[in-house]
Amino acid sequence: MFNHADNPFGEGKIYLDYCATTPVDPRVVDAMMPYFTKAFGNASSIHSFGRETKIPLEESRETLARAIGAETGEVCFTSGGTEADNHALIGVAFDARQKTGRDHLIISAIEHHAVLHCAYYLQQLGFHVTILPVDEFGKVNPETLRSAITPKTFLISIMHANNEIGTVQEIETLSDVAHEHGILFHSDCVQSAGKLPLNMKQLKVDLLSISAHKFYGPKGIGALFIRRGTEIGSLVHGGAQEKGRRAGTENIALAVGCAKAFRLAVEEMEIESRRLAELRSVMRGLLSERFDGILFNGHPTESLPNIVNISFDSRKKEIDGEALLMNMDLHGVAVTSGSACTSGSLEPSHVLRAIGRDEKTTKASIRFSMGK
Ligand code: PLP
Secondary structure: OOOHHHOOOOOOOEEOEOOOOOOOOHHHHHHHOHHHHOOOOOOOOOOHHHHHHHHHHHHHHHHHHHHHOOOHHHEEEEOOHHHHHHHHHHHHHHHHHHHHOOOEEEEEOOOOHHHHHHHHHHHHOOOEEEEEOOOOOOOOOHHHHHHHOOOOEEEEEOOOEOOOOOEEOOHHHHHHHHHHOOOEEEEEOOOOEOOEOOOHHHHOOOEEEEEHHHOOOOOOOEEEEEOOOOOOOOOOOOOOOHHHOOOOOOOHHHHHHHHHHHHHHHHHHHHHHHHHHHHHHHHHHHHHHHOOOEEEEOOOOOEOOOEEEEEEOOOOOOOOHHHHHHHHHHOOEEOEEOEEEEOOEEEEOHHHHHOOOOHHHHHOEEEEEOOO
């Protein structure tokens, strides 16, 4: 059983927000440490100080590539999931419009804001965007995707696992639909990385985003996997780093931390996922036993092992979700609500609205996300 004396978060504190972020694994911290003070050279320098950091940078790239079934040259380090998603959408959009005149993008209704708001930005620049509906479990239907495609479609972006409800999409089938029409496919794998097996070839994606702080790595680093031959422009212009795809001096400590964390997550995935799935089932059981009128959000089986997302059904009882969350925080329990803070106001989650929850029920929702 849990020993309170060993609680790393402090007495009485319970952290159930691992989908928001994770603490850095001490083994990852150890791996990063030499690159802050000892080996500090600029990886682009040709002298020995530069070589000293170029080698671990390229080794980190290789570790990530190998873990995901990609080639070393297909890994582009970014500042995290948001930048990787922006790079995929904007990089392909500008290139496609300029070279082929295609200007139509397809995304799903439950994408993270890093994709959704990026699509809105492209819309402001004259691109056309189709937002695909999902079913009550958050699944995208391949036939709905097929019917949304036009001769102008340049990219389809559908996330692997949803960050709020955990639903996992059939990416292989969806990317097949894209490729049948000669369209590139991007998947935001920020939440599935380290929790589900990820293989670029099996998923058949052209672009794939990950972020280290979701798998016990440091914040401020992630990667965009770009399949060789994919036509994509860069967001950041300057030096020739990252094969000219992302200018700026590389952060070696973070790259090393990202690779180490991912390798550990992959090695420990089977045991950890089983443990989390057991906890999820205990938690679902206890919640249904203790509370009347709760609804479970997300797919019952095809979902991440660490998320339990519930709503209190407003037709049975109205509950103030924000007050509930604040009370849980007062009791030391950290969770996320079914609302997101957008420009200072609380907006009901677009994901829960997309799976058909009404506004009041959406606001009375909680995501528990478990971890180590
Ligand atoms: N995509 C998904 C699915 C996420 O859950 C997140 C973070 O919550 C992001 C993208 C953004 O990643 P980052 O925080 O590294 O910018």
